[in-house]
Amino acid sequence: xxxxxxxxxxxxxxxxxxxxxxxxxxxxxxxxxxxxxxxxxxxxxxxxxxxxxxxxxxxxxxxxxxxxxxxxxxxxxxxxxxxxxxxxxxxxxxxxxxxxxxxxxxxxxxxxxxxxxxxxxxxxxxxxxxxxxxxxxxxxxxxxxxxxxxxxxxxxxxxxxxxxxxxxxxxxxxxxxxxxxxxxxxxxxxxxxxxxxxxxxxxxxxxxxxxxxxxxxxxxxxxxxxxxxxxxxxx
Amino acid sequence: xxxxxxxxxxxxxxxxxxxxxxxxxxxxxxxxxxxxxxxxxxxxxxxxxxxxxxxxxxxxxxxxxxxxxxxxxxxxxxxxxxxxxxxxxxxxxxxxxxxxxxxxxxxxxxxxxxxxxxxxxxxxxxxxxxxxxxxxxxxxxxxxxxxxxxxxxxxxxxxxxxxxxxxxxxxxxxxxxxxxxxxxxxxxxxxxxxxxxxxxxxxxxxxxxxxxxxxxxxxxxxxxxxxxxxxxxxxxxxxxx
Ligand SMILES: Nc1ncnc2c1ncn2[C@@H]1O[C@H](COP(=O)(O)OP(=O)(O)OP(=O)(O)O)[C@@H](O)[C@H]1O
Ligand SMILES: [Mg+2]
Numbered sequence: 001x002x003x004x005x006x007x008x009x010x011x012x013x014x015x016x017x018x019x020x021x022x023x024x025x026x027x028x029x030x031x032x033x034x035x036x037x038x039x040x041x042x043x044x045x046x047x048x049x050x051x052x053x054x055x056x057x058x059x060x061x062x063x064x065x066x067x068x069x070x071x072x073x074x075x076x077x078x079x080x081x082x083x084x085x086x087x088x089x090x091x092x093x094x095x096x097x098x099x100x101x102x103x104x105x106x107x108x109x110x111x112x113x114x115x116x117x118x119x120x121x122x123x124x125x126x127x128x129x130x131x132x133x134x135x136x137x138x139x140x141x142x143x144x145x146x147x148x149x150x151x152x153x154x155x156x157x158x159x160x161x162x163x164x165x166x167x168x169x170x171x172x173x174x175x176x177x178x179x180x181x182x183x184x185x186x187x188x189x190x191x192x193x194x195x196x197x198x199x200x201x202x203x204x205x206x207x208x209x210x211x212x213x214x215x216x217x218x219x220x221x222x223x224x225x226x227x228x229x230x231x232x233x234x235x
Numbered sequence: 236x237x238x239x240x241x242x243x244x245x246x247x248x249x250x251x252x253x254x255x256x257x258x259x260x261x262x263x264x265x266x267x268x269x270x271x272x273x274x275x276x277x278x279x280x281x282x283x284x285x286x287x288x289x290x291x292x293x294x295x296x297x298x299x300x301x302x303x304x305x306x307x308x309x310x311x312x313x314x315x316x317x318x319x320x321x322x323x324x325x326x327x328x329x330x331x332x333x334x335x336x337x338x339x340x341x342x343x344x345x346x347x348x349x350x351x352x353x354x355x356x357x358x359x360x361x362x363x364x365x366x367x368x369x370x371x372x373x374x375x376x377x378x379x380x381x382x383x384x385x386x387x388x389x390x391x392x393x394x395x396x397x398x399x400x401x402x403x404x405x406x407x408x409x410x411x412x413x414x415x416x417x418x419x420x421x422x423x424x425x426x427x428x429x430x431x432x433x434x435x436x437x438x439x440x441x442x443x444x445x446x447x448x449x450x451x452x453x454x455x456x457x458x459x460x461x462x463x464x465x466x467x468x469x470x471x472x473x474x475x476x
Pocket of ligand 1: 281
């Protein structure tokens with residue numbers, strides 16, 4: 001009990017006094033998950049809209065794959081990426097510039113994109129599906145091109161799309177399996193909040209672990225709060 | 236004069252059930268053609284085909300003398316025609332942004348004067364900033380009409396524009412429809428259940444029954460001296476619908 005209490009106090013102190021290590025770790029987390037989310041959004045929102053709105057053979061199949069992808073265990077994703085990019089893996093030996101190296105920030109981003117993109121696609125897909133077909137027809141009748149119909153439908157479904165982004169971000173910000181596996185938890189470079197909490201707890205360094213835990217919770221809360229605010233404004 | 240539309244041997248089925256089967260229909264430029272008929276007759280389906288939103292299964296459609304290839308309709312052609320749907324499908328956002336929607340699609344950024352004028356015309360000026368979802372049925376219907384009119388379409392398709400509205404709204408909408416037809420020579424196809432409205436507004440009336448055009452005639456003739464016994468039945472209100 002005492003450990004926990006002093007841990008919390010120490011954690012808060014670290015946070016508010018701007019402890020360098022703590023903030024460096026927060027920075028890496030924000031960078032990795034932020035970029036991964038951005039990439040997932042750029043891929044996932046248009047793809048989700050397309051899958052939700054157009055009919056073509058094989059669509060059900062792809063949808064089933066996306067839904068499966070929404071529940072991928074991060075550790076398994078980490079393992080798969082590891083096997084792909086390690087030096088004696090499938091892609092690693094190709095030595096191409098676009099293939100990230102193991103134990104780098106880029107590798108972690110790649111793994112997190114694989115986790116978040118299906119979530120963004122899946123939630124976007126169902127969000128645009130909720131927009132009434134009658135409205136889409138009206139939009140087309142008013143002279144919209146295909147792309148404009150897609151854009152307008154996304155705008156009408158923006159709450160759902162926002163949920164998609166929050167869901168995606170939440171899943172990667174708090175995952176530990178994949179970043180551990182392909183990032184390696186290297187101090188000062190690939191150590192993120194979740195892997196740091198894991199390590200520091202194991203070492204008995206509860207202060208840093210709790211401090212990071214508080215930041216993680218706080219970030220999640222702030223994101224959801226701002227999302228709620230945006231929704232309230234009718235955005 | 237080249238007809239606005241010419242339809243021949245047009246048919247449309249849904250899941251094997253035929254809902255439209257039109258031997259011949261001509262729509263003249265600048266006229267108001269009322270299409271009347273019972274529920275399920277295929278009126279809305281006809282409008283979707285005229286608006287190029289759906290393709291017929293067979294038959295030919297000519298638009299302004301040109302055969303329409305439903306797989307490849309030029310954007311300029313699509314943008315000459317617009318529909319006000321049976322249920323006003325407004326976008327989220329306020330009344331003003333709904334009116335600007337079609338203009339924005341066309342890359343016309345500053346249609347503020349048109350918007351002001353159209354709001355005025357349909358008695359919506361005080362509602363300009365009201366969120367669309369707060370409008371009454373009559374207001375929403377007027378916004379939907381204004382949003383279409385502001386585009387100055389060559390052809391305006393109206394699907395039950397005054398269903399479930401009070402006399403005040405009906406009169407306002409009818410006078411706007413008449414006005415736009417007179418000032419811009421807009422070709423208007425008006426789908427209505429209301430045979431009196433058809434009589435008040437239309438130059439010609441067509442009766443659609445079970446997907447078939449039973450009779451098309453000048454409004455005068457249609458009501459005073461129809462050819463088909465089914466038309467007589469329909470305008471006397473004998474038909475169950
Ligand atoms: N997308 C569709 N899929 C299957 N059936 C359809 C579809 N659209 C219309 N139908 C059917 O086609 C027939 C004609 O429908 P339509 O909406 O054109 O009738 P309507 O004359 O406009 O009727 P109302 O006056 O009630 O609006 C109806 O029986 C309807 O069930
Ligand atoms: Mg209808």
